Amino acid sequence: MSGAHPVSIDISAVGTLHPSHLQLLMPMLQRETVEKLQNCSRLTARLLNLLPQEKADLASLPFPTGSLERLALQSSATVGQAGLRMAGLAYGRSLARYVEARDVAELDAALGASTRLFSIRQAARLAASLPNIPPLPADTSPQALIATIGDCAWQCLARWRDIVETPYRALASLKLPAVGLPSPASASFDPVIRAIAMDMDVDA
Known part of the structure; x- marks a missing residue:
């Protein structure tokens, strides 16, 4: 891929993140529950919004060389x-x-x-x-x-x-x-x- 192509936010899909980051934001949930939520496609956008700065940064990344x-x-x-x-x-x-x-x-x-x-x-x-x-x-x-x-x-x-x-x-x-x-x-x-x-x- 060319470095000119932006990375889709899907590359940083919630399911690929370490669950501990979301668990810090939702401490009332057990790790197993967080992992299940991560793999629910309907919740992807909502969970990504819990990481506003990271999402904004990742959305504009060029494809790494x-x-x-x-x-x-x-x-x-x-x-x-x-x-x-x-x-x-x-x-x-x-x-x-x-x-x-x-x-x-x-x-x-x-x-x-x-x-x-x-x-x-x-x-x-x-x-x-x-x-x-x-x-x-x-x-x-x-x-x-x-x-x-x-x-x-x-x-x-x-x-x-x-x-x-x-x-x-x-x-x-x-x-x-x-x-x-x-x-x-x-x-x-x-x-x-x-x-x-x-x-x-x-x-x-």
Whole structure:
């Protein structure tokens, strides 16, 4: 697409936003109820009007030319998956050490088999450009590695939000939890973040 084309507000449809943003505005509702409302097409316009400034900004956005910015067009679930891949890639060398069937099954249940295998393959291929993260100790449990990757995923996404082009930052923020994000990862993670954004771009 040409950068001259405006983004339709449908790209930022309510169903693609992280439900926490609407839940802050409707605290009397449970998360499950908010998610159901998000997927009701009849309520789209009404719910978007709860985010007046964001809606006004998003309606005038040009179509993004960069993969970091195009990731912000994806659903919050897809963005979350991208975060897991970013963290998995950063810790790919640690993931590769787990070969016992029970450990692999536990990692696959938490991260997804495709994410685990992708992370191992890409960590070997992109070793020279990855941040200098020492492998975790040999006796690290799968549960501890899963927790480390989960924390790193949110740190990477917080960094992603901060490095997307300014016009798309509000949209990126709406795809992440409204509260509770950790401090962003350091700039050394940028190659990982960019690599995964490009990969998700190809898969989209």
